[in-house]
Amino acid sequence: MDLGSNNDANIKAKALAEVLERYAGTEGALIPILQEAQEIYGYLPGEVMREIARKLKIPFSQVYGVATFYTQFHLKPRGRNIIRVCQGTACHVRGGARLLEAISAALGIGKNETTADGRFTLETVACLGSCGLAPVMMINEETYGRLAPEKIPAILEKY
Amino acid sequence: MADVTLTIDGKRITVPAGTTVLQAARDNGIFIPTLCHDPKLTPWGGCRLCVVEIEGMRGLPASCVTTVAEGMVVQTASPQVVEARKMMLELLLANHPRDCLTCSKSGACSLQDYAYYYGVRGDKFHGEKHDYPLEDDNPFIVRDMNKCILCGKCIRVCAEVQVNNVIDFAHRGFNTRVTPAMDLTLRESEECVFCGNCVQVCPVGALAEKASLWQGREWELTKVRTTCTFCGVGCNLEVSVKDDHVVRVRGYDNPLVNSGWLCVKGRFGADFAESPDRITRPLIRVGERGEGRFREATWDEALDYTARRLQEIKEQYGSRAIAALSSARCTNEENYLMQKFMRAVIGTNNVDHCART
Amino acid sequence: MQDLKEWRETLQQQSHRGDRPSLTVGMSTCGQAAGGAKVMAALEEEIARRGLQVDISQTSCIGMCYAEPIVEVALPGKPRVFYGDVTPERVPTLVEKHVLQGEPVREWALIQLSGEATPYEGIPVMPGSTYYGRQVRVVTSRLGLTNPESLEEYIATGGYEALEKVLGQMTPEQVIEEIKISGLRGRGGAGFPTGLKWSFTRQAPGDKKYVVCNADEGDPGAFMDRSVLEGDPFSVIEGMTIAAYAIGADEGYIYCRAEYPLAIKRLKMAIAAAGEKGLLGRDILGTGFNFDLHIKAGAGAFVCGEETALLASIEGRQGMPRVRPPFPAQQGLWGKPTNINNVETYANVPFIIKNGGQWFASMGTEKSKGTKVFCLTGKIKKTGLIEVPMGITLREIIFDIAGGIQDDKQFKAVQIGGPSGGCLPEDKLDLPVDYESLTAAGAIMGSGGMVVMDENTCMVDVARFFLNFTQAESCGKCTPCREGTKRMLEILTRICEGEGRMEDLDTLETLARVVKNTALCGLGQTCPNPILSTLQYFRHEYEAHIKDKRCPAHVCQALLVYTIDAGKCTGCGACARACPAGAISGEKKQPHRIDPALCIKCGSCMEKCKFGAISRL
Amino acid sequence: MAGLAIAFGSGAMTNSIAEIEHNDVLLIIGSNTTEAHPVIGQKMKQAARRGAKLIVVDPRRIELVEHAYLWLPIRPGTNVALINGLMYVIITEGLVDKKFIEERTEGFENLWAVVQNYPPERVAGITGVPAEKIYAAARLYATTERAGIFYTLGITEHTSGTSNVMNLANLAMITGHVGKEFSGVNPLRGQNNVQGACDMGALPDVFPGYQKVANPEVRERFAAAWNCQLDATPGLRIPEMIDLAAGGYIRAMYIMGEDPALTDPDITHVRKALANLDFLVMQDLFISETAKFADVILPGASFLEKDGTFTSTERRVQRVRRALSPRGECRPDWQIICDLAARLGYPMHYDSPEQIFAEMASLTPSYAGMSYARLEGNGLQWPCPTPEHPGTKFLHAGRFPRGKGLLQGIEYQPPAELTDEEYPILLTTGRMLYHYGITTRHSPSLESYRPEELAEINPAQAAELGVRTGDRVTVVSRRGRLVTKVKVTDRVPPGIMFMTYHYKESPVNILTNAAFDPIAKTAEYKVTAVRLEPAS
Known part of the structure; x- marks a missing residue:
């Protein structure tokens, strides 16, 4: 391990410790803590979950159960940009599936996969609640509506 | 608590308020199948096999989590109920291996019993099945998660009885599985103490005692109730034997002591008795004292020799030159006899045992 | 409490639009998704370039999602005009004509809201328009018209009058009674009478009680709650505060989907703002009543919309439902009596208290009172968010409000109630929209998602x-x-x-x-x-x-057959180049053919063909 | 046991296992229950899960600590001081049960005379337990109605063992926490039938039922029943036997199912004694370390191969039933004893263990109401004096066997052996979950899972030695040395290490000190000064 990554690990560990400190004594804090831990690490490494379990005095098995129950949590590292294609009803009837295929083809990855260069992770989401603009997708925090497969390459280009 | 009167299958039944419909039915000899229910664990209501029809209630409520109410009218075997139970069994079997022929649970398997009872073959659906690797990396328990029906009893027993919380449901929906954190094995988890209480509550063949595999079928076993030898708690055991060989040990439900639960030693440690290291014939020393070299002897020879030497020493040095250690592992009867032997036969009170507490 | 009244009066005087023109951009999730931020940037640039004295602000979803991005232009003393489909390219013209010359661009204008001013000619006036004419906007009354991040605007438009009334004049029992009179039923789907639910929680023994807002709107095809949370967060907070007072709770949670970052952000801002002004937290309005409100972001599980799963999730566990009874009103969050309603239900509460239960009960049908917010999506002309009185027919909603089917195709079905709901065919279109009728027909009210399907839907x-x-x-x-x-x-x-x-x-x-x-x-x-x-x-x-191994709507790929009409094919080769499977072959300038064994039925060829030579059977 | 006998007049667990899950406070001291008594450990954890508060007194961070409301990490060998500190708080804060003290006890002044010198601030210095934890534990224990004490060898295996137990009895009595359900003083007995062996009179000073051999009436009764002459002089305790064997006074020993050459303290001395005997007869299942010194080894039967009864820690007498036939030519131990007796001219014949039990019950008042027929079902708890008596769930209701409970002030005495520069680390020993005595070493499953010692050492010691989990170290005490693998863990605090006694390959009792409690003659297994060296 080089010094750089060591430093990085220390910074992250410190950030995690701060989160745990902030939630100390708060009931039902597991999910928000996991959310913040994922913010810090980009995903939820096993050791991080073990540490959270120990600090919260919650069984490790339960922390793992919760982390795998909710689709928001990721146990593997993800790409720098997260594409989330809406699979809602409105998007479905307006061609959401073809949109997903087009992105998948453009990036050469399937659902829940990450490009080799770590640039994109492709995910789906049940509904983004922007049905009026179907079909839609989100890249990171930005929502794109009224999409068509042709529009995809230009959008991906921006990231 | 006040009593409640209800009707189940046309039979008027009076039970204490707060009783579940399931309990009320079973207490009155009415059959309702269950997979996830265990009176010693918190109610779960997940398997839905115990559904019944209750007048005025929507759908088919699960009787294990429905409490009785005054005037309630319950049907436990209406066509609708039977259809639902059959379908539930079809669904479970659709995702279950077809290896009853060689499954160690055969003959004691709830799923098998109910499938037989309802005449369900399990051939209605042909779709995806789980394909998990067999977990047998520890000497005590084999886990075949392909047979797991996700009743969650093992999780509850681990959380509520053993209070170790080693396992929980992970993932969700069709992919739900029971696992230690990180999908590790029990051994890898380093948290499991192998009490095996999960094995005992498993209604199907997903969990089994490793040493019992291929050693005997359920109907071949003779069951003996006895008391555990591994500590002072006095847990009650049910020892299952075939051909003078212990196939497995389970907890016997003595509600005043262990309520059927055990620890790793009580459940898995009885194999010491069949160890090849056992001395099976009397031995007489041939080498130097402490060297540990012996020859086999007959009982008569060994007992005669022992009696003669004790007699000689008693005569030569007096009774008090002889001492005995009795045993905190032997029975009361044997301890009684040992002290009687020393006092009445040898003539000394030099008898003690290792009683440290 | 006196302070609040005075503050409101001051705010109301101020809020009479001043002497500067104002530009307001719809910046809710749908507005942003349609490019609202780019339009906002273009407006700012244009105003700066021209050195104008103009206020630029943002608002939430007015409901006409089909026309986003929407920009409102208001000149002092003139009606507020809403423009749809605004692009950065249209911005200079809009500023030039409307802001500078005072002449609305009529061909781009959707609607106007005239208030006391004289309406412009040639632009539909909001209450009378075809889109809004049949609507009755209660919960959505502020949406698109006020700045959702401004407590001042909320109060100036009558916000917190209800809480004032409740804390000043009403006992908890009276509050519950008023809700009972209104006939309000849970807007989350099942339609349980809200007043009754509150009374159960109030009567449940326990010194600690909770109110919980279910904002885990997970139905695909539904965004009512998101729109309300983004557009009028204070109304939900005020509704919850009133509920807390009524049931005897001092703590509450809003459980909101993590997929709604903007809603969460606005809720956080609103909670902070309300807390700062003594409208949340300790000793609210000096009455000694306490209510702390927290936000819990969901983590991605639809089932958490189920109330017992939702509670498990707030407690930090897997969102697995448990059997009821005991109902949350008896044993809810951490085993304490808990009242759970959804966003729309709480948002209705301040209006009911302010205008009286009778007023609310005067709308709707005998068993389904008041209004309901729906999301119109799918193959219709005007997708968006509407609020209508209960009892309106599906036909009125789909054809009168939403303008009928896109491209004037044939209506096939409307799916109501999301994954829990059902698909109703044409002959059910005259069904009145109320809880009982929909259930009887095989659908459910659900939370209010309505997806319209046409002949091309399988x-x-x-x-x-x-x-x-x-x-x-x-x-x-x-x-x-x-x-x-x-x-x-x-x-x-x-x-x-x-x-x-x-x-x-x-x-x-x-x-x-x-x-x-x-x-x-x-x-x-x-x-x-x-x-x-x-x-x-x-x-x-x-x-x-x-x-027949046939998909009548031509949707199911495996059942499709693509063929090339040799008579129409010019042999340009566009289809062969587009085919990802190499299933199309043919000489240049000669008719091509599709090898059905290789065809993966993606339809790319058909899209590329300029001569209509490819057909799908 | 001796401590309870002095304080109450009889020594056994005062309450029942089934009561544990209903306790509101459990003071667990010197008991690693989840490993030594796992099923009772379960019930304690269940109680904690239900909301009961566990006060765990243990130098190690044992599993129960994770479930504890309070953990008092005590320095080994300082229990008396800690308990005095608890009583100081309870007395000075007026949390005593005055009525109970007046009506049921004697000697309170004597107790206070000692306890007044143990304010928590001073006790903290002796025990290493922070004073505020002593206050908190004392208040919690004293003010909770259902508060029970549970202890085991961590209390008794000290030179101060009897004092420790008497002091726990003091603590329970001044708070009125004895003589009723859900409280009491509960020694959790280690071996499956250690309670029974004591009850049966396998002790040098008493006949079955704790009837004194020195009492002529008792002796007469037994002499008549057994048709023999009986020695009036109490016999020797184990350490005395060992010493006298080494000194040549004891010439022969008959050892049934025990392994002092592995499990007794300072085994070098034990082995010398055994080697010095003229004749040693062993009756056992395996060739144990002790059996290697035997002249004759008689193969007994395991618990699966015979009928009989065990008496559990809660005084419950339960049936043992034969499930297997004895292996090879093995014979049930009771038959072997009978055969030997006959050869020594004393006809001893029984058709079955049931007959033996009946004879025993007729001579043992606390068992007098029991029979095999009555033991079917869930067993019976003594005292059970008559055939109609339902057995006794908890002891000392209304009255102690000695009349009034005896309160006696006890001064803290440091352990016999202290750490110094040469031996800076304190070794404490005990059981572990996967093994029991030595039999489990012959269990293929258990042995394959835990085939060797993993001595627990703190990361601080590990760092000094430069070792990691799985490495070997040499442990040296004033009496011996051994090599063992280590596990590096913060379960043990710096300066303390832990080993089990199960492994003959690393026999920990080569290190331990044969200093005994003067009354119970229990050795100080829990405190040995050692040093660690890299394994050569």
Whole structure:
């Protein structure tokens, strides 16, 4: 391990410790803590979950159960940009599936996969609640509506 | 608590308020199948096999989590109920291996019993099945998660009885599985103490005692109730034997002591008795004292020799030159006899045992 | 409390629009998705370039999602004009003509809100427009018209009058009574009478009680709650505060989907602002009443919309529902009595208190009172968010308000109530929208998602779509839902792929019925509805898939056949180049042909063909 | 046991296992229950899960600590001081049960005379337990109605063992926490039938039922029943036997199912004694370390191969039933004893263990009401004096066997052996979950899972030695040395290490000190000064 990554690990560990400190004594804090831990690490490494379990005095098995129950949590590292294609009803009837295929083809990855260069992770989401603009997708925090497969390459280009 | 009167299958039944419909039915000899229910664990209501029809209630409520109410009218075997139970069994079997022929649970398997009872073959659906690797990396328990029906009893027993919380449901929906954190094995988890209480509550063949595999079928076993030898708690055991060989040990439900639960030693440690290291014939020393070299002897020879030497020493040095250690592992009867032997036969009170507490 | 009254009066005087023109951009999620931020930037640039004295601000979703991005232009003393489909390119013209010359650009204008001013000619006036004419906006009354991040605007438009009234003049019992009189029923789906629910929680023994807002709007095709949270967060907070007072709670949670970052952000701002002004927290309005409100962001599980799963999730566990009873009103969050309502329900509360239960009860039908917010999506002309009185017919909503079917195609079905709901055919269009009628027809009110389908929608595919959703969202706790949704999905998939058998329909029907009857929670009990309703109304489509190996709507790929009409084909080769499977061959300038063995039925060729030579059967 | 006998007049667990899950406070001291008594450990954890508060007194961070409301990490060998500190708080804060003290006890002044010198601030210095934890534990224990004490060898295996137990009895009595359900003073007995062996009179000073051999009436009764002459002089305790064997006074020993050459303290001395005997007869299942010194080894039967009864820690007498036939030519131990007796001219014949039990019950008042027929079902708890008596769930209701409970002030005495520069680390020993005595070493499953010692050492010691989990170290005490693998863990605090006694390959009792409690003659297994060296 080089010094750089060591430093990085220390910074992250410190950030995690701060989160745990902030939630100390708060009931039902597991999910928000996991959310913040994922913010810090980009995903939820096993050791991080073990540490959270120990600090919260919650069984490790339960922390793992919760982390795998909710689709928001990721146990593997993800790409720098997260594409989330809406699979809602409105998007479905307006061609959401073809949109997903087009992105998948453009990036050469399937659902829940990450490009080799770590640039994109492709995910789906049940509904983004922007049905009026179907079909839609989100890249990171930005929502794109009224999409068509042709529009995809230009959008991906921006990231 | 006040009593409640209800009707189940046309039979008027009076039970204490707060009783579940399931309990009320079973207490009155009415059959309702269950997979996830265990009176010693918190109610779960997940398997839905115990559904019944209750007048005025929507759908088919699960009787294990429905409490009785005054005037309630319950049907436990209406066509609708039977259809639902059959379908539930079809669904479970659709995702279950077809290896009853060689499954160690055969003959004691709830799923098998109910499938037989309802005449369900399990051939209605042909779709995806789980394909998990067999977990047998520890000497005590084999886990075949392909047979797991996700009743969650093992999780509850681990959380509520053993209070170790080693396992929980992970993932969700069709992919739900029971696992230690990180999908590790029990051994890898380093948290499991192998009490095996999960094995005992498993209604199907997903969990089994490793040493019992291929050693005997359920109907071949003779069951003996006895008391555990591994500590002072006095847990009650049910020892299952075939051909003078212990196939497995389970907890016997003595509600005043262990309520059927055990620890790793009580459940898995009885194999010491069949160890090849056992001395099976009397031995007489041939080498130097402490060297540990012996020859086999007959009982008569060994007992005669022992009696003669004790007699000689008693005569030569007096009774008090002889001492005995009795045993905190032997029975009361044997301890009684040992002290009687020393006092009445040898003539000394030099008898003690290792009683440290 | 006196302070609040005075403050409101001051604010109301100030809020009479000043002497500067104002530009307001719709910046809710849909507005942003349509490019609202770019329009905002273009406006700012244009105003700066011209050095104008103009206020630029943002608002939430006015409901006309089909026309986003929407920009409102208001000149002092003139009506507020709303422009739809605004692009950065249109911005200079808009500023030039409307802001500088005072002349609205009529061809781009959607609607105007004139208030006391004289309306412009040639622009529909909001209450009288076809889109808004049939609507009655209560919960959505501020949406798109006020700045949702401004407590001042909320108060100036009558906000917190209800809380003032409740804390100043009403006992908790009176509050509950007023809600009972209103006839308000839970807007989350099941339609349980809200006043009754509150009284249960109030009567439940316990010194600690909670109010919880279910903002885990997970139905695909529904965004009512998001719009309300983004557009009027204070109304939900005020409603919850009133509920807390009524049931005797001092703590509350809003459980909001993590997929709604903007809603969460606005809620956080609103909670902070209300807390700062003594409208939340300790000693509210000096009355000694305490109420702390927290936000919990969901983590991605549809089942958490089920109330017991939601509570488990707030407690930090897997969102697995548990059996009721005990109901949350008896044993809810951490075992304490808890009142759970959804966003729209709470948002109605301040209006009911302010205007009286009778006023609310005067709207709607005998059993379904008041208004309901719906999301209109799918193959209709005007997708968006509407609020209508209960009892309006589906036809009025789809054809009068939403303008009918896109491209004037044939209406086939409307799906109401999301994955728990059902698909209703044309002959059910005159059904009044109320809880009982919809349930009787095989759909449910649900939270208010309405997806319209046209002749190009395959109903088997729709059923499969919903099962795919519920199967993925099943928590796994109970057998019928965990295993049953999987098998139902497999059967539907087989049918869509042309491998179905007629006996599959019987199995599907029996399985669907059993799952409905035996599943543990609402998710499982209602997930067969899309199958049962499509089997009921569109059985012929299933049979066409199975018997004729044909998808009447030309949706199910495996059943499609693409052919090239040799007479129309010019041999340009565009189709062959577009084909990802190399299934198209032919000499240049000669008619091409498709090898059915290689064709993957993606339709790319058909899209590329300029001569209409490729057809799909 | 001796401590309770002095304080109450009889020594046994006062309450029942089934009561544990209903306790509201459990003071667990010197008991690693989840490993030594796992099923009772379960019940304690269940109680904690239900909301009961566990006060765990243990130098190690044992599993129960994770479930504890309060953990008092005590320095080994300082229990008396800690208990005095608890009583100081309870007395000075007026949390005593005055009525109970007046009506049921004697000697309170004597107790206070000692306890007044143990304010928590001073006790903290002796025990290493922070004073505020002593206050908190004392208040919690004293003010909770259902508060029970549970202890085991961590209390008794000290030179101060009897004092420790008497002091726990003091603590329970001044708070009125004895003589009723859900409280009491509960020694959890280690071996499956250690309670029974004591009850049966396998002790040098008493006949079955704790009837004194020195009492002529008692002796007469037994002499008449057994038709023999009986020695009036109490016999020797184990350490005395060992010493006298080494000194040549004891010439022969008969050892049934025990392994002093592995499990007794300072085994070098034990082995010398055994080697010095003229004749040693062993009756056992395996060739144990002790059996290697035997002249004759008689193969007994395991618990699976015979009928009989065990008496559990809660005084419950339960049936043992034969499930297997004895292996090879093995014979049930009771038959072997009978055969030997006959050869020594004393006809001893029984058709079955049931007959033996009946004879025993007729001579043992606390068992007098029991019979095999009555033991079917869930067993019976003594005292059970008559055939109609239902057995006794908890002891000392209304009255102690000695009349009034004896309160006696006890001064803290440091352990016999202290750490110094040469031996800076304190070794404490005990059981572990996967093994029991030595039999489990012959269990293929258990042995394959835990085939060797993993001595627990703190990361601080590990760092000094430069070792990691799985490495070997040499442990040296004033009496011996051994090599063992280590596990590096913060379960043990710096300066303390832990080993089990199960492994003959690393026999920990080569290190331990044969200093004994003067009354119970229990050795100080829990405190040995050692040093660690890299394994050569």
